[in-house]
Amino acid sequence: MNLQERIAQSETRIFKAVFPNTTNHYDTLFGGTAMQLMDEVAFITATRFCRKRVVTVSSDRIDFTQPIPAGTIIELIGQVVSVGKTSLKVQVDIYVEEMYSDTRLKAVNGSFTFVAIDEHKQPVQVLPESTEV
Numbered sequence: 001m002n003l004q005e006r007i008a009q010s011e012t013r014i015f016k017a018v019f020p021n022t023t024n025h026y027d028t029l030f031g032g033t034a035m036q037l038m039d040e041v042a043f044i045t046a047t048r049f050c051r052k053r054v055v056t057v058s059s060d061r062i063d064f065t066q067p068i069p070a071g072t073i074i075e076l077i078g079q080v081v082s083v084g085k086t087s088l089k090v091q092v093d094i095y096v097e098e099m100y101s102d103t104r105l106k107a108v109n110g111s112f113t114f115v116a117i118d119e120h121k122q123p124v125q126v127l128p129e130s131t132e133v
């Protein structure tokens with residue numbers, strides 16, 4: 001598999017229904033819950049990309065551009081956007097969809113950097129040896 005194929009095959013999508021147990025007093029999704037879901041999809045994306053242990057080393061600015069009301073559906077999309085020697089960056093976007101119409105908007109975006117580590121928690125090369133670059 002080459003690098004572009006590895007990036008494409010590791011793109012990760014998760015859908016969730018936004019129920020009231022995840023919303024605040026404005027009846028919209030908690031920002032912290034959104035960030036937890038983003039960390040999870042980013043972690044899965046990074047793991048599927050390199051098939052190695054990874055830890056979060058940094059998260060970049062997260063922009064909340066649309067509220068996410070209770071009773072909507074969200075889709076989280078994680079995609080590897082850059083690959084270093086031992087680290088990689090994953091962009092995560094959240095889209096909000098109405099349940100009973102085709103309305104769909106990008107609501108949140110941010111990025112997370114992960115480092116691949118070995119069993120002694122030391123950074124290791126993030127690209128599998130078999131990857132053609």
Ligand SMILES: CCCCCCCCCCCCCCCC(=O)SCCNC(=O)CCNC(=O)[C@H](O)C(C)(C)COP(=O)(O)OP(=O)(O)OC[C@H]1O[C@@H](n2cnc3c(N)ncnc32)[C@H](O)[C@@H]1OP(=O)(O)O
Nearest residue numbers: 039040043054055056057058084085086087113115121123
């Ligand atoms: C209520 C219910 C709860 C349920 C809950 C469910 C939650 C569902 C979520 C699931 C999600 C799971 C996610 C698990 C993943 C963790 O949670 S991990 C826990 C948090 N993270 C950690 O503990 C990591 C702590 N940090 C470390 O151990 C060390 O800093 C590291 C990561 C091993 C790196 O060590 P280091 O000596 O700094 O390494 P160094 O050689 O200097 O740098 C290595 C690479 O990192 C890069 N780097 C270092 N620092 C930075 C930085 N600040 N920014 C960007 N790049 C950096 C370097 O540029 C280098 O990149 P390359 O040029 O090699 O590509």
